[in-house]
Amino acid sequence: MSSPFPRLCIVGAGAIGCTLAARLGTSGQPVSLLARGNTLAALREQGVRLTDLDGTHQVAVRAEADCAALGEQDLIFLCVKAPALAGLLPGLAPLIGPETVVVPVVNGVPWWYFHGETGRFANERVEAVDPDGTLAAALDPAHLLGCVVFITAEVEAPGTVRSGNPHLMILGEPDNRLSPRLEQVRALIEGAGIEARATDRIRDQLWTKIIANLTSNPLSVVTGATLEEIYGEPELRQVAGKILHEALLTAAAYGARVSIDPQSFLDLGAGMGAVRTSMLQDHEAGRPLELAAIGDAVLELAGYQGLAMPVTRDILTLARCRSRHRPA
Incomplete structure (x- = not known):
């Protein structure tokens, strides 16, 4: 056909x-x-x-x-x-x-x-x-x-x-x-x-992916960690979990339905294995990072709803700083 x-x-x-x-x-x-x-x-x-x-x-x-x-x-x-x-x-x-x-x-x-x-x-x-x-x-x-x-x-x-x-x-x-x-x-x-x-309901699915990117990509630039490490190692999982909760609140403010509960979300991420995020690959290759679309835009949407995302904002700041000071 x-x-x-x-x-x-x-x-x-x-x-x-x-x-x-x-x-x-x-x-x-x-x-x-x-x-x-x-x-x-x-x-x-x-x-x-x-x-x-x-x-x-x-x-x-x-x-x-x-x-x-x-x-x-x-x-x-x-x-x-x-x-x-x-x-x-x-x-x-x-x-x-x-x-x-x-x-x-x-x-x-x-x-x-x-x-x-x-x-x-x-x-x-x-x-x-x-x-x-x-x-x-x-x-x-x-x-x-x-x-x-x-x-x-x-x-x-x-x-x-x-x-x-x-x-x-x-x-x-x-x-x-x-x-x-x-x-x-x-x-x-x-x-x-x-x-x-x-x-x-395409925006429901958008938020699921936005949250997956937000909880992993900037943190991978800061730490050099894989998905398995970000979502599996207790210290990093705790940070990813804080970003996850901030992002879920913002998604809910826009009426989005994220069907995966927080613990299952983190477990699924850990189960992806030793995958390097696309942002970490870009960082290591000296390419521009998608921090505006993956991070800044979410902060903007949160701001429209009067919501603060302090942990997310701090990790984005650290990722941006590290990208500016990466070796030539």
């Missing part, structure tokens, strides 16, 4: 982008990747290679550095870090047609968080992630499909990725409709061997 999205592009060829490309390509879906530098060269020469719980998958992809070379797409997965969005999103216009679906696969509070919301926060902007409105202006929100990704992967070499845990993606419309396109994208991902769920 032919794909409902014959023109599919993944923007960003890091750990998540390559995981998606490999799984989709293995299922027979034609995939284009927007990449650059050594990664672009590697993708053109050998395709994308993923080793996960199902084995090793190597597929040929079309790799380009220029949006104009790819032209209009039916489905786009934005697999880039939050700090790159402002410089990237306005330039993606050649990829986007009237019916193009855009799925941001990005950590942290999304710039579109308040889109489709009613009440006092209707169409507000999250200043921490979109301070001047660049992202909101660059893409009509009608194109957006919300996504929460639970994939732990690490780049071993350009275009080559390894993942040691199950893959899960949860998708939902920002206005919470169960639309036909939502089911089409869900089915496409499910057909690629990635567990995929559709929800009519």
